[in-house]
Amino acid sequence: MSNPSNGAAPTHPLAPYDALLLVSFGGPEGPDEVIDFLEIVTKGSGVPRERLEHVGEHYFRFGGRSPINDQNRALIAALHSELADRGADMPIYWGNRNWHPFITQALEEIVTAGHHRVLMLTTSAYPSYSGCRSYREDVQEALDELDAPLVIDRIGNYGLDDGFVTANAQALQAALGELPGAHVLFVTHSIPTAMDEASGPVGESGAYVRRHLDVAGRVATVAGGASGHELVFCSRSGRPETPWLEPDVNDRLAELHEKGIDRVVIAPIGFVSDHMEVIYDLDTEARQTCDELGMTMVRAATVGTMQPFVAALIDRAMSRADQARVQPGCPLQTPEGCGGHGCCANSRAPLTPALD
Numbered sequence: 001m002s003n004p005s006n007g008a009a010p011t012h013p014l015a016p017y018d019a020l021l022l023v024s025f026g027g028p029e030g031p032d033e034v035i036d037f038l039e040i041v042t043k044g045s046g047v048p049r050e051r052l053e054h055v056g057e058h059y060f061r062f063g064g065r066s067p068i069n070d071q072n073r074a075l076i077a078a079l080h081s082e083l084a085d086r087g088a089d090m091p092i093y094w095g096n097r098n099w100h101p102f103i104t105q106a107l108e109e110i111v112t113a114g115h116h117r118v119l120m121l122t123t124s125a126y127p128s129y130s131g132c133r134s135y136r137e138d139v140q141e142a143l144d145e146l147d148a149p150l151v152i153d154r155i156g157n158y159g160l161d162d163g164f165v166t167a168n169a170q171a172l173q174a175a176l177g178e179l180p181g182a183h184v185l186f187v188t189h190s191i192p193t194a195m196d197e198a199s200g201p202v203g204e205s206g207a208y209v210r211r212h213l214d215v216a217g218r219v220a221t222v223a224g225g226a227s228g229h230e231l232v233f234c235s236r237s238g239r240p241e242t243p244w245l246e247p248d249v250n251d252r253l254a255e256l257h258e259k260g261i262d263r264v265v266i267a268p269i270g271f272v273s274d275h276m277e278v279i280y281d282l283d284t285e286a287r288q289t290c291d292e293l294g295m296t297m298v299r300a301a302t303v304g305t306m307q308p309f310v311a312a313l314i315d316r317a318m319s320r321a322d323q324a325r326v327q328p329g330c331p332l333q334t335p336e337g338c339g340g341h342g343c344c345a346n347s348r349a350p351l352t353p354a355l356d
């Protein structure tokens with residue numbers, strides 16, 4: 001509250017930020033959008049046409065509608081209510097890398113509304129080119145096109161934040177409640193091994209896998225009650241001759257079955273909400289693998305809008321604002337040292353200019 005004696009305007013708890021920007025992957029919302037979406041996603045990535053058609057089928061199975069946009073709408077609502085609870089509500093804009101509303105559209109709205117300094121959050125919790133650096137490259141590119149006096153900072157990768165771990169642990173505990181003593185398969189998106197090697201700040205390598213292993217270990221410890229746990233991967237794409245992170249969740253399920261382990265919990269710590277990878281690759285495909293092998297499987301919830309997760313994002317925003325108040329300029333292209341920019345020192349995409 002403002003102090004009436006000096007007439008000062010109340011200081012917003014997130015000052016100097018005047019808006020938040022949620023940046024996400026995007027997904028189609030109807031059958032006629034699927035192919036155009038997939039073409040945008042795979043532009044210049046070398047993903048073969050057959051893979052594209054194959055993944056298109058996953059979307060068509062769900063009426064051509066990805067769950068990701070509704071998940072993001074729900075997350076924005078939850079962020080607003082968390083902000084309101086702390087007396088800190090502010091506008092939240094939303095832009096996607098690959099589908100409407102695009103990042104460029106969000107930035108145009110931000111500029112039109114007269115905002116000057118915006119804090120960006122992404123729906124990816126881990127360091128890597130795909131999950132971190134490409135988001136800030138895309139936002140930087142959109143910013144360059146606008147030529148407006150707008151500064152965008154970002155919060156760092158939040159996978160190891162207490163609230164993210166707690167929310168995942170609560171989800172795992174609930175799943176283990178249904179299947180006590182089960183073996184836990186923590187799952188994340190596979191990426192090319194070269195992308196994993198290039199992940200992390202300058203001088204570091206393999207941060208993508210290492211961070212997931214750290215999160216998995218903490219989540220398993222906090223939840224308790226698993227007979228064992230490990231990290232596996234889903235949603236491999238790319239060319240078959242390019243090495244990607246393994247084992248694939250389905251291959252590992254078959255191996256576990258061979259060893260006589262037939263009770264598993266699948267915990268998608270790599271996804272912040274029920275993306276297509278979760279509802280297709282895990283709930284449909286991996287579930288079918290389990291059914292065929294006669295294994296019992298429970299899928300743990302994604303953190304979605306769980307309170308500890310939403311609070312962790314706002315905690316991050318608050319501490320980023322504290323930092324920004326004493327450090328006026330820390331633009332997106334700063335490779336290290338502020339806001340956890342060091343997610344991926346090496347640019348994977350030769351088409352996009354390197355930022356450091």
Ligand SMILES: CC1=C(CCC(=O)O)c2cc3nc(cc4[nH]c(cc5[nH]c(cc1n2)c(C)c5CCC(=O)O)c(CCC(=O)O)c4C)C(CCC(=O)O)=C3C
Nearest residue numbers: 025027041045047055066068124130131189237238275276
């Ligand atoms: C690390 C990572 C994340 C997590 C971080 C983050 O959240 O960003 C992520 C998220 C997502 N990936 C998604 C969808 C797709 N990803 C693809 C392709 C690829 N992903 C990759 C990596 C990642 N992807 C990579 C290395 C490729 C190969 C092509 C390339 O190198 O560019 C393809 C093309 C077809 C295919 O090959 O599968 C699709 C359709 C959706 C939307 C799902 C929905 O609709 O709910 C989401 C959230």
Ligand SMILES: [Fe+2]
Nearest residue numbers: 025130189235
């Ligand atoms: Fe992907």
